[in-house]
Amino acid sequence: MTGTELTVPPHTEAGVIRAVDNIGSVGTWWTAAERVAIAESARRAFTASTDGAHAVITEPVSAVAARVATEAHHVTVDDVGVFGEPAAFVEVVGVVARTTAIDTFCRGIGRPAPELVATDEHRPTGQVSRGAKRRSAYVATVGPAGPTTALSAVPGEDAAQADLHGALYLSYAEMADLRIVKGLPRWQLELVAARTSLINRCFF
Amino acid sequence: MLRASAQVNQIDIDPRAIGDRRRAVGRDDAAALLAFTDALVGRTDDLDSARRSVADVMGGRALAPAAAAAGNFEMMNRILDATGVPVPASMWELGPHLGLSPEEGGRG
Numbered sequence: 001m002t003g004t005e006l007t008v009p010p011h012t013e014a015g016v017i018r019a020v021d022n023i024g025s026v027g028t029w030w031t032a033a034e035r036v037a038i039a040e041s042a043r044r045a046f047t048a049s050t051d052g053a054h055a056v057i058t059e060p061v062s063a064v065a066a067r068v069a070t071e072a073h074h075v076t077v078d079d080v081g082v083f084g085e086p087a088a089f090v091e092v093v094g095v096v097a098r099t100t101a102i103d104t105f106c107r108g109i110g111r112p113a114p115e116l117v118a119t120d121e122h123r124p125t126g127q128v129s130r131g132a133k134r135r136s137a138y139v140a141t142v143g144p145a146g147p148t149t150a151l152s153a154v155p156g157e158d159a160a161q162a163d164l165h166g167a168l169y170l171s172y173a174e175m176a177d178l179r180i181v182k183g184l185p186r187w188q189l190e191l192v193a194a195r196t197s198l199i200n201r202c203f204f
Numbered sequence: 205m206l207r208a209s210a211q212v213n214q215i216d217i218d219p220r221a222i223g224d225r226r227r228a229v230g231r232d233d234a235a236a237l238l239a240f241t242d243a244l245v246g247r248t249d250d251l252d253s254a255r256r257s258v259a260d261v262m263g264g265r266a267l268a269p270a271a272a273a274a275g276n277f278e279m280m281n282r283i284l285d286a287t288g289v290p291v292p293a294s295m296w297e298l299g300p301h302l303g304l305s306p307e308e309g310g311r312g
Contacts, residue, residue: 008268046247072285079286093286101279108244108271110255138288147280150287161283169276178209183269187215190206191234192273194222194302195241202281203291203299 006109009183015167016105016114019098019160024119027095028127028154029088030057032118037062038092039099039116042069061092068096073201077138086139087128087154094157098164105168129153147204148172169193207301224303236261237270244274 023039026032037056045066057065060082067075083089103113129142132153137145142152151157162172169189170182180186197204210217221229221238229235236257243254258267283289 006267007265012268012272068282068286072282075286075288077288090287093283097279097282097286100282101275103275104244104278105268105271105275107251108240108255108274109268110252136290138286145287145289147284147289150283150289161279164279165276168272168279175205178205178212183272184266185213185215186209187206187213187217188233188237188266189269189273190209191217191222191237192241192270193277194206194219195238196245196274196277197281198223198302198304199242199245200278200281200285202277202285203295204281204284204289 008109012105012167012183015164016102019102019164019167020114020116021119022160022163023095023099024117026120026122027091027124028156029085029091029124030095031124032120032122035091035095036116036118038065038095041065042096042099043103043113045069064089065092065096068093069100075138080138090139090151090154091157094151094154094161098160101164101168125156127155129155129158219301220303222302223299227303232261233266237266240267240270241274244271245278 023035024032025035027035030038033056038061041057041062042065046069064075064079064082067079080086080089083092099116106113129140129152132140132142134140135145137150139150140153141149143149148162149158151161165172166174170180174180174182178186182189206219206222210219215231217230217234218227221227221234225238225242229238236254240254240258242248243251255267258270
């Protein structure tokens with residue numbers, strides 16, 4: 001079975017396209033070209049490839065991107081310290097996490113990972129959440145640290161996470177509906193979610 | 205969420221099969237989804253056969269939402285772990301119910 005024989009729900013297809021475009025767009029701390037380089041560092045980490053010089057981002061930034069991709073459970077607060085500005089780390093986490101999500105989805109349906117292209121040359125926005133404070137997590141959050149606030153110090157990353165969450169799985173509002181059927185019945189979605197998390201050694 | 209959604213939908217599965225893959229989960233669709241997730245997220249060579257099993261047991265329409273759900277949690281796992289969001293104590297207590305030994309994270 002190949003990807004062309006599958007039915008991909010329109011909301012999923014559209015959401016993946018938006019996420020790919022988002023990665024290739026200017027961010028809060030990083031340019032579009034830097035975000036694509038961060039994503040490519042994450043991809044290379046899965047193949048242990050050293051191809052591609054770190055011409056766009058520095059080796060330490062590339063190394064953190066690779067660590068988030070392949071062993072996020074071993075990331076420590078020291079990794080945040082690699083970056084002069086914590087928002088830069090938050091953005092790396094968001095870009096890497098969404099890249100991995102997109103690539104997993106595509107691999108699952110037998111489709112090649114999409115090409116990531118830097119689509120603009122604007123300067124990073126620098127927009128961070130002024131109300132974010134360091135609480136129980138490694139990074140500042142708006143409100144208590146949790147699944148929907150982990151990236152909230154950087155509004156652009158927070159919004160991109162929520163958008164892809166709704167496209168691949170359930171929107172935050174839909175999470176309250178235990179009987180929802182969105183492609184699969186809720187219990188089947190949760191079964192996949194639970195097994196994925198255990199494989200990743202994530203016990204949240 | 206799995207336990208709650210399975211209960212409200214009156215689905216009888218053994219959730220310990222999620223953490224202990226030697227156990228039978230109790231339903232063909234659940235077994236196909238677990239094997240598919242193992243191959244997809246574990247990046248093993250049997251993804252093609254796991255994909256075919258899902259399509260055979262559940263129909264081809266099940267594949268995209270299953271792959272998408274796995275993709276979403278690949279994202280969420282990395283975000284939560286990398287940003288150091290602490291795991292609530294209540295989550296650790298679920299370990300034994302998911303078939304995890306204390307060494308694997310099944311506290312409680």
